[in-house]
Each structure stands twice: as structure tokens, then as C-alpha cells.
Amino acid sequence: MRPFTYVLPTSLEQAAEAATQPDTIVKAAGIDIVDRMKERLVTPQKVVNLLPLKRELSQIAEQNGEVTIGAMVTLTQLQEAKQLQGRAYDGLRRAASTTGTPQVQNRATVAGNLLQFTRCWYVRSEAFRCLHGGRGPTCLAMTGDNRYHAVMGWSDCVRVHPSNLAPALLALGAEYTTRAGEAVRRRKLADLFPADPRAQNPEHTLEDGEIVTALHLPAQPADTRLGYAESREKQSFDWATTACAVRVVMAGGKITAADLVLGAVGPVPMAKPQAAQLLVGKEPSEKLFLRVAEAAFAGATPLAFNAYKLPIGKAVVRAALEEATR
């Protein structure tokens, strides 16, 4: 790790101001950033540490059904929060509980999970010069070992978005608040991810010096359920190979509203509104779930070594649906 100056703000104002300085990055727990600094993938002169603001940024509050989650709530706190115990949040807690290891969950923050850098082994290795971030001329995974890479939504870079929480939060219709200088903005969570996830675009749309301060989950209708399932190679300290979060609202044995988001299959979390629409007005059934799973992966374009993600991903969609409608 290269030496750096550590900035210790005592207020969000100070942090936001310090974050705009050149060659500066913002760090919360540092699970991802310390790792990248060790690899010398990032070598900032200054690191703005958000940990002194932990108390301010790690509150969970519920008002009129809307749950606000501080950006620095840890994945362990997220699983234990009393505001997030209902069935509408089952999938969110499960997604948090499958992330990393208990040791990682005790420190990793919600915003840090959403903003983590891709896990592509070409991008994440200093030894390789790939197109991501303009380090080289081509995407090395496109023609290289791409077993963990994208099967949809890619153009010139086949990285996948690694966040477990993102599909669950998106399915719940989450929004996020940021602070940049004096400006406070609140937007749909989908806006945090680039609409055109090319190699030159970062994993997120934050501007330099913009800090995520909170996430907001809108009030959910009665009998809302969130299912989450994923496939992975190891049961601990691994990232998903495919993931699916599905939100359904049940009434009279029928599904009256649905959202479906896939994770780990594209450069950003992939919302599948057309697949979700198939569920609306129907009674849950194995046949219906098969159709939804097919629709979720319709038009997928796998690479040389990751076509396995299609059948497994479809099974994961069905598992998430079964969990949500059980």
C-alpha cells in the first residue's frame, strides 16, 4: 500500500468538502478499498475516512412505513434491525447474510457493498492491462477466462456487478440520498448504476466528492414478500455466480404486483420488468415460474465459458419465486 494522508472529518460538511480535493478517495470500513490499495489499483494521496461519522450515518429509522437505512449501517446490523424483520425484507436480510463472511459482515457497510469495485480478475489485477478504466486496448475477459462474467447487458466490458444487496434493494424500490458539497440529492437507486455500462464508465454514477448518506425503502403494501436466491461455488467468502431478488404483493392467493432483479449476470444489476409483469394477476404455480425464469433470461448472450449461468440462473429465479410465494 502506498503512503497516504488520512483525513478525519468531524462532520458530513467537512467530509463532503474534503472529498472534492484532487487525488482523494472516500472510505468507510474500507473492506474493498483497503484491498484495492494493497493491490495498488488505487493509489490516492488522500483518503477521507467516514468512520468518525459512523454514529450519524448508521441509524435505521422507520416513518410511515418508509425505512431509512444509514449508509454506514453494517451488514450485520442490517440483518438484526427490528425495522427489517418482516417478510417484505426476508430477501434483503438473506442477501446480507450471504455476503462475504461473518467477519466481513461485521464491518462492511450497506453503501460500501453497493459501491464496491467489480471483482473481474482482469480488472482487479495490476498485472493485466484491460479496457476497464482505459488501462489497455481490449476487454481481456471477452476472449479470456470469462466463467464468472456477464451473460447480458454488456457491450465492450463483460464485468458483472458484484453487490448482493443491490438486487434486493432495487426490487424493493429503494432510493438513495447523497451529499456533494452543500447539495443533498435523493434519487432512485437504479440511477446509482450507469445506464450505459461501458468499460470507461465506473461501476456507479457518483460524481467526484459525492457521498452516499442513506438508503430509503418505500412503505410496502400489506403482504409484500421479498425472495432472494443465488448460486455460488462456495458457501462462504464468495460472490454469487447468479442471483435473483423478487418482490411480490399477494392478495387473495394471487400476485397483484411484482418486481424482479437479477444480480451477477450483467455489468449492472438487471431489472426484468417484462418477466415480473408475467406474474401479475396470476396464482403462483410451477408452470408460471418456469415461464418467468425463461423470460428473465430471454435474449441473454453468454460468453465462451459462462453459458452455465443460464440454466442455473433460471433455477435461481424459480427458487426466489418459490421462497416469496410460499
Add this chain to the structure above:
Amino acid sequence: MSHPPDRGVSRRSFLKGSAIAGIATTGLTAAAEAAELHRPPSELGPGEHEITLSINGKARLVKVETRTTLLDALRDRLDLTGAKKICDRGACGGCTVLVDDLPVNSCLMLAVDAVGCELRTVEGLADPADPKATHPLVQNFVACDALQCGFCTPGMVMSSLSCLERRGTPTEAQMRHDLSGNLCRCGTYGRVMEAIERTAKGEGGGR
């Protein structure tokens, strides 16, 4: 136990160290906070600074750079070599220590970030001068032969300790969950869970 070489405390570095401790533990009063808004934030580094870490109930002064991980500070600066540096990427759990009673990877935590936290390492579970004071969990690790090569053991012990403290009498599923961040290539998990169970039942261990 040997002691790290004398470091010498300058007034300046001491004050800086206590400034971080203040921020992390007590926060600021409203008036001080308002004044703080118009002041640039304090900065540390990139050179060495003296900080105070609370380890196993004792305040320890240690000189670190901002980039020094908690693991490196413990092992290289404080001669607490129980926590092991294996993957150095948070994947193996060999460096597990308890930070405010929760197990974390000390290789992924900067030493400076541990100021104001209560740290517990495997060294806190035994006293070489008083073998009878050895924690029953450690005695049960020995009694159950819960290790082979022993390299993962300090981390495994700390995760087991946290499991016991938080859950009292953990179920098998809870033990499996709590140990899932500690890799043991010798495959001693079964024996480790036995040691946890025995400790939960109040069995003191001993050969």
C-alpha cells in the same frame, strides 16, 4: 514476552493520537461541533504517528503509518503474533480479532481505525505466568484436539469465543455460521464445534 523497542512519545504525536481517540469515542459537544464546521478536518500521515490502542483491556501506545493494518500493528509493532497473516485479503479468517466484541479481519482494518475500540486478541485468553487462568475455551480446544497444524487456530478461537459470548449455548447451525469465515485446511471444524459445545456446558477442559 518480549517488548517492542522503545518508541518515545513526543507531545505532538501524543496529542494527535488523543485527538482521534476523542473523536472516535466521545464525539463533540454541540458548540465544539459548530466551531468544527468551519475548520478544516484534522489530517494524519503519511508518516508515522503514535496512537493508543486498547488491547485485552490494556492501553498500548504504538507507532503506525496511516497505511498500517491493524494486523501489522499487532504482529510487527506490538509483538502480538497470535493473529496470523495468511491471505491478507479477508478471505481466510486467520487474522480474526474481536473489535468491540465482534469478530473482524484485522488485515482489512487500518490500525488508525481501531483507535477508540476495545480490541481482544487470542493472547488475552491465557497468561503464561498463570496456566490456571487459561480460558476454558482454549483448554477445550486442547482437550478436544481441535487443531492439526494450528495455523488457523488463533482466529478460530476468537470466532468461537464470539459465538459463545453472543449465543450462550449455540446450535450446530449457529456454530457453522459463526465459523464460516475461518478456513481450516486440516478440516478440524468438527472438533472445534465440540470444543465450543463443551465450553457452553461449563466443562473446564483439561487433559
